[in-house]
Amino acid sequence: MRTLWKAPVAAAGALGAVAAHDLLQRRHAILRNYPVLGHARFLVEKIGPELRQYVVAGNDEERPFTRDQRRWVYASAKLENNYTGFGTDNDLEHGSGNVVVHHRTFARAAPTHGTVGQEARLPAAKVLGGPRGRRHAFRPESVVNVSGMSFGSLSGRAVEAINRGSAMAGCLHGTGEGAVSPHHLHGGDLVFQIGTAYFGCRDDDGRFSLPRLVELCERAPVRAIEVKLSQGAKPGLGGVLPGAKVSREIAETRGVPEGVDCLSPPRHAEFDDVDSMLDFVERVADATGLPVGIKSAVGDMGFWRELAEAMEPRERGVDFVSVDGGEGGTGAAPMVFADSVSLPFRLGFSRVYAEFARRGLHEDVTFVGAGKLGLPDNAVVAFALGADLVAVGREAMLAVGCIQAQKCHTGACPTGVATQNPWLEHGLDPALKADRLANYVRTLRRDLLKVAETCGVEHPALIDPESVEVLDTLADGRLLTEVYGYEPGWGRPSARDVDQVVALMRQVDDGEVEARTEGPPETAERGPATRETDDDRPVL
Ligand SMILES: Cc1cc2nc3c(=O)[nH]c(=O)nc-3n(C[C@H](O)[C@H](O)[C@H](O)COP(=O)(O)O)c2cc1C
Ligand code: SF4
Numbered sequence: 001m002r003t004l005w006k007a008p009v010a011a012a013g014a015l016g017a018v019a020a021h022d023l024l025q026r027r028h029a030i031l032r033n034y035p036v037l038g039h040a041r042f043l044v045e046k047i048g049p050e051l052r053q054y055v056v057a058g059n060d061e062e063r064p065f066t067r068d069q070r071r072w073v074y075a076s077a078k079l080e081n082n083y084t085g086f087g088t089d090n091d092l093e094h095g096s097g098n099v100v101v102h103h104r105t106f107a108r109a110a111p112t113h114g115t116v117g118q119e120a121r122l123p124a125a126k127v128l129g130g131p132r133g134r135r136h137a138f139r140p141e142s143v144v145n146v147s148g149m150s151f152g153s154l155s156g157r158a159v160e161a162i163n164r165g166s167a168m169a170g171c172l173h174g175t176g177e178g179a180v181s182p183h184h185l186h187g188g189d190l191v192f193q194i195g196t197a198y199f200g201c202r203d204d205d206g207r208f209s210l211p212r213l214v215e216l217c218e219r220a221p222v223r224a225i226e227v228k229l230s231q232g233a234k235p236g237l238g239g240v241l242p243g244a245k246v247s248r249e250i251a252e253t254r255g256v257p258e259g260v261d262c263l264s265p266p267r268h269a270e271f272d273d274v275d276s277m278l279d280f281v282e283r284v285a286d287a288t289g290l291p292v293g294i295k296s297a298v299g300d301m302g303f304w305r306e307l308a309e310a311m312e313p314r315e316r317g318v319d320f321v322s323v324d325g326g327e328g329g330t331g332a333a334p335m336v337f338a339d340s341v342s343l344p345f346r347l348g349f350s351r352v353y354a355e356f357a358r359r360g361l362h363e364d365v366t367f368v369g370a371g372k373l374g375l376p377d378n379a380v381v382a383f384a385l386g387a388d389l390v391a392v393g394r395e396a397m398l399a400v401g402c403i404q405a406q407k408c409h410t411g412a413c414p415t416g417v418a419t420q421n422p423w424l425e426h427g428l429d430p431a432l433k434a435d436r437l438a439n440y441v442r443t444l445r446r447d448l449l450k451v452a453e454t455c456g457v458e459h460p461a462l463i464d465p466e467s468v469e470v471l472d473t474l475a476d477g478r479l480l481t482e483v484y485g486y487e488p489g490w491g492r493p494s495a496r497d498v499d500q501v502v503a504l505m506r507q508v509d510d511g512e513v514e515a516r517t518e519g520p521p522e523t524a525e526r527g528p529a530t531r532e533t534d535d536d537r538p539v540l
Helices: 002-024 029-033 039-054 067-077 156-169 210-219 248-254 274-288 302-311 335-340 345-358 376-384 394-399 422-426 430-454 480-484 495-509
Strands: 096-101 144-146 190-194 222-228 239-241 262-264 292-296 320-324 366-370 389-392 468-472 476-479
Touching: 002 029, 029 422, 067 394, 067 430, 096 376, 144 156, 144 430, 156 394, 156 422, 156 430, 190 210, 210 222, 210 274, 222 274, 222 320, 248 262, 274 292, 274 302, 292 366, 302 345, 320 345, 345 366, 345 376, 345 480, 376 389, 376 430, 376 468, 389 394, 394 430, 468 480, 476 480
Parallel strands: 144 389, 190 222, 222 292, 292 320, 320 366, 366 389
Antiparallel strands: 096 468, 239 262, 468 476
């Protein structure tokens, strides 16, 4: 009888101990939020490859991000081995749309960045706001930056982790349209987004207020301003944050009443055509001195043609254009918009780039790409097509703990990333996840640099569209120039910008801005962040 008692008591004790450990540890949000039960997820993850090989999905079948893609982000974020063994599992022989980069056997730039975990500093090839002479023009330190995702759609802790991580990796952190919250103020430089509801820069009647914007830019580390026209996952739609999610903190941050549905209209009230939009851009740039750009999905090309024509006299203009692909992410969108409205990145971007390039404006505008570009192969194509920066959204979320449960729209995110539920949020440790975000950004930069060097150039912006081929089974392969109708010279920065960025990259290789630590290759050989102060930031 006595021994019969012992087993359940011991089991309950063991479970209690596991639960206590799970609640107290800080490494895994899922265990803090779901003590004991959460271990099942790790078990399934561990034996997943073996299970899937026989019964479930392949490495490339899950969407939006395949298992391979997520594994690469997670491993990079944890500085674990992100290599692949045994060879590609992509169907290069029979598949369609596989992208192949042309390496060079002999080339100008010799590969120097090849080690796992090696730090790579990778500043932009263009000076943001330089061509239009903005007072606070600057060269972004990192070609990889975090795309705008608002506080409201993301939890405060996720925003904090991203901001801290951005500071560590020297990249820019987009605020999204939900204004600047205290969670954005942990050292990372910001790209402030002006959305249609003007959160963070609106007067008491909800109208845009230039003095409030100027005041915000003085009190927060805002380096650039992005006027949001539309988002790839839901172009032409406004947004709703349900009243239940409008906490006091969100209400204060956005300047709206607490507990009441928070609406963003589908269009701006401050301008209604290209002409008035350019006036608005110039007004904002004059008042703040900051580079000002637009973010948009791509559908009807009439808008882009008109914009490029209006900028041709070079009297008014946007400093940057962020093209968001239809495959891009959102906190919540109707399915038909997510699935069927706006072009995917490569098609949309190449059409927009062509409108500027035909008029000789492509060298003056900084092009930002978004839409699953936080993966090295996709990002390489973006740079070859003429992107100067990539903005990563969901990949940054993966780095801070997202497991692609796709419940962002319900508020019940199990990892505390996309929720305002205090219990779910408390599992996310911002300090730990900040490290992960920084590791991920650095690793992506390093891989991009490795691919550039394989192509014989010093920087990914110098990979030209003739160096990338799109395969259609074994029967056909076409260069990006052919697929997207690019003319000679398109896709590259100006000769002057090329000289400057090559000079900068040589400084990197001379060891002036890079350091490494020793370690086993499969875990890490990493260097510290190479962030510079405002004073010595290299604006050439
Ligand atoms: C949760 C979430 C919230 C977002 N919020 C905004 C936003 O406030 N403003 C915006 O312009 N884009 C927003 N986006 C879109 C991203 O900034 C980005 O453009 C898009 O997800 C494509 O990048 P990705 O494929 O790397 O995620 C959001 C995306 C997600 C997933
Ligand atoms: S874990 Fe799921 S609900 Fe949470 S952010 Fe990721 S996809 Fe959204």
